[in-house]
Amino acid sequence: MQYHRRRLLTIVAEASLESALLRDLERLGATGYTVTDARGKGQRGVRSAAWSAAGNIRVEVVCDAELADAIAAHLRERYYEHYAMILFASDVDVLRGGKFSARSD
Amino acid sequence: MQYHRRRLLTIVAEASLESALLRDLERLGATGYTVTDARGKGQRGVRSAAWSAAGNIRVEVVCDAELADAIAAHLRERYYEHYAMILFASDVDVLRGGKFSARSD
């Protein structure tokens, strides 16, 4: 099986950021994203999803390492100070490398 | 802590594939799977989950590397051309290796 190495960026953030966040991802060049509804707890307290704005979203982006860095830098810059948000990244293997980045291989 | 290395396969696909996909996973030998509802965007456009068939599902399978390859090959063969679907794989550590593969260790 021929895999290509990409980065998986997972972002958990307050649900009210959904549209702004997705807009940013597209602008920065992500070829796609996957969103699920979530709840949780962190430094900014419990986020319970009792009603939709009170919950979190969990966004995944598969992309190349450069873009992952660019997205992480942008989010830190723009949202970290005032919003409930965490971000973590890891390596993943994909079959169609071209689907997840501008450059193809 | 004694961990065993396994593969985590994550599949994001259009929700209408749910039953077919899960049937395939079982047939290929997966010992289990976890499904969450998701929405997203990719080459085949926005999938909004406004009504259930319009959304995505996100399926995770923990298994050994061989089976992960077999599943990936099967999905590429059977679904990639005509369906909204992505797939990525990564290494994970589990406690009970035997729970996630035919062979035991």
Place this chain on the structure above:
Amino acid sequence: MQYHRRRLLTIVAEASLESALLRDLERLGATGYTVTDARGKGQRGVRSAAWSAAGNIRVEVVCDAELADAIAAHLRERYYEHYAMILFASDVDVLRGGKFSARSD
């Protein structure tokens, strides 16, 4: 981009464990967690989410390796025998290491 290496622990368990599990995580020292509703299949059969107690939850915790081990050991000890539950761990990169562990770096 300056990343810090942490562990991502993912737990899938029957939904009725939610409050007990989250209480345990906090007691053991996790700085946060993220929960999504899920369904699935494993050794203990199909968990369908037809009504909420019949489903699973999927809990993610980002923490340092020590705590990850402690949590895994505790869960194995306390829940593995009698409850539907799986657990897997992997390495992830985070921006703010201090956010995910007692020690700071």
Place this chain on the structure above:
Amino acid sequence: MLDPVVLFFVLGVVAGLLRAELRLPAAAYEMLSVLLLLAIGLKGGIELATRPLHTLLPQIVGVAALGVGLTLLAYAVLRLAGRFGRADAASIAAHYGSVSVGTYAVAVAYLGAHTVAFEEYMPLFVVVLEVPAIVVGILLVRGLHRGTRWGELAHEVLLGKSIVLLLGGLLIGWASGPAAIAPVGTLFFGLFKGVLALFLLEMGLIAASQFGSLRQHGLFLLAFGVLMPLAGAACGAVLGLWLGLSVGGTAVLATLAASSSYIAVPAAMRIALPEANPTLSLAASLGITFPFNITIGIPLYLAMAQWLHRPGG
């Protein structure tokens, strides 16, 4: 003046186009459609209880034939005039040969508001029309190809949500009769128009999200989405007259013929004809034909039926 339920649809479309922060939960949409399907089925079943079923056999056959005919007509148009590939043409055609329960519900509300009576067993025809178009659509692409997994398909189609709930409602209504159904009717019938209003609000939001893909697929689809229902309605109305339906019944059958599926058929086509582009058919069905039918179409089809039934007609 538009019926309020249609205004809810307009509200949904406008909110969708303005990208308003309005999203009904998917669970609510599911429940609303369950309620509509059951209500329609029950209503038809109660009526069926009062007449020997076999007397309806000729009508059932006629209506099924209508479904087949409309699918073939749509396919020919899409292939010849639209130059669509086989799979896309067949998939779109199957949508138009089948029916939309939402459109049916609006027609019922419209006739009710104008106190035009119709044969109450019409829901039976909704069920009858669901299936033939799907079969024809698949046959047009696959022929009697061995590879087609007809078993799986039959399961998908016959045991899809719409048919199970319509048929289930029909049977329960038929077995129970009006008196026994009355207490559950407070929910299913008493709230019918309110539920329909909410359903149409959501449909409006969904329809608005289809307009984007319409722009990409151009004028032909737009024209098809308006002209095909007109042609369908004409066929349906003539058949209705020929089958001896009342004015109201004729208008309803015309509406059914004009309507295009957006639940059962898309699901079946994803499985049977995955190579067909689902965006095309949904954009036409939800983005054009559904709005056209519930605003302009239904009044037109009633006028059509009245004209056909005119004293000297």
Place this chain on the structure above:
Amino acid sequence: MLDPVVLFFVLGVVAGLLRAELRLPAAAYEMLSVLLLLAIGLKGGIELATRPLHTLLPQIVGVAALGVGLTLLAYAVLRLAGRFGRADAASIAAHYGSVSVGTYAVAVAYLGAHTVAFEEYMPLFVVVLEVPAIVVGILLVRGLHRGTRWGELAHEVLLGKSIVLLLGGLLIGWASGPAAIAPVGTLFFGLFKGVLALFLLEMGLIAASQFGSLRQHGLFLLAFGVLMPLAGAACGAVLGLWLGLSVGGTAVLATLAASSSYIAVPAAMRIALPEANPTLSLAASLGITFPFNITIGIPLYLAMAQWLHRPGG
């Protein structure tokens, strides 16, 4: 002839067995059960407002004792005849010593359709019956073992959804009285049977999904799932007569005794007796006893009550 609400259950079972593509959203199921619990509670509360509570004390004690007795009876049968382990026997027994609100609702609908009156404060007994079986079940396995976290358990049981909503409804109904409740009654009482129908549709789907695990656990569970409710109903009916309840009240108490829990008790058992296999008890309770009670049981229990109350009885 079956009541239409029961036919909805049958529809759900059939759809489930045929693996139809029919799945009500979990949110809808939750809301339907919230509506039922509140409606039942409110109804009982309104009635309680009209009588001094202490006059009910003897009945409350009697009913609680019934819960204890039935749990012990079921445990003995499961251990001796069924050869189940302690944990499994105790867990199943707790299910049968407790009650099912859905079954109660069907009984209310059935008596209503047959215009049989009953003591409207019965929901109080539903609350009373929820708890003792759970306590007895745990004691049977753990004894007065120190390790049992009774605090946590009490929280889980007394503050579970069913008790909070039933008791909350009772208190609100009791504090407000019939006139003030009337405007909210349009939703809770007016739509009761419709809501029940939808709830039973979903219950049918769930019951069907239990049949698979039944096959694995054999005939004994099947027999137990039918005979235990019959025994329970007999005890309940006799107690009802003895407590001076009307024919309807006796039938309701028999039904409560016959019914087995599938919400509160399973949740409590997962926490208190995790070593008990939850599949066994749910399969018996949902897959056999619930269907049996709502189709065959309730009419039988009414006949039982009528026979006990017969003039020369």
Place this chain on the structure above:
Amino acid sequence: MLDPVVLFFVLGVVAGLLRAELRLPAAAYEMLSVLLLLAIGLKGGIELATRPLHTLLPQIVGVAALGVGLTLLAYAVLRLAGRFGRADAASIAAHYGSVSVGTYAVAVAYLGAHTVAFEEYMPLFVVVLEVPAIVVGILLVRGLHRGTRWGELAHEVLLGKSIVLLLGGLLIGWASGPAAIAPVGTLFFGLFKGVLALFLLEMGLIAASQFGSLRQHGLFLLAFGVLMPLAGAACGAVLGLWLGLSVGGTAVLATLAASSSYIAVPAAMRIALPEANPTLSLAASLGITFPFNITIGIPLYLAMAQWLHRPGG
């Protein structure tokens, strides 16, 4: 005695404080608020249909000015007496200058139960009051700063769920008139109090979850959450008298002035003033002011209105 709908709120608060296992699905909460917003909008729209709109212009201007004034008042108090930072003060002030639809609904129910008539076009004022407070709140922090993305903000505020549904309902009601609306009214108006009861049950659960953060933020917020609505109500009532509203109308306007937002404003503030702590404003608005208004406030505001309208007044 409290109205039953308020008792549902109390039940929610108690269940929340006891950490009961009671959680209504988020989808249900969304749907309930959609139903309330549409019902309120429709009701107002039907009434608007009967009068020339321009006659209401002076009242609209007056009410909008009230929104601005209350926001400024609240800001001054929070800055000077509360020593809050600019962003936090402005954000909380915007909540209190705006309105709560849930509180409005309880006021309507309360007046209905006491058969006090009021101007039915009041929902128009709900819409009018939503926006000015938000604009003022932002201006207080950002001034006419170029950086503020007013376009995005206008979109967020004007196209948020509450305004779209209220305004949509108003327009549909206005365009359709009472007769055409009647059939959908069975759902929207007939079930209004039941829907409100369920909504308040959930609001109680949410309010209870706010009490924790209240403890951290101390007495000032508690006092502010009670005194600010009283001051607001006084302003609203005087304005109502001055605008020539009836006793009922004056009480409703007082209630609107007293109420504080927990849907539209929090969402807007997260985007416009992210540096403001959202916990503070929600704790005050949901944890104190909402409960205060629906239990003690509304009866008080009605008394206030009656006193202002007293014969020799």
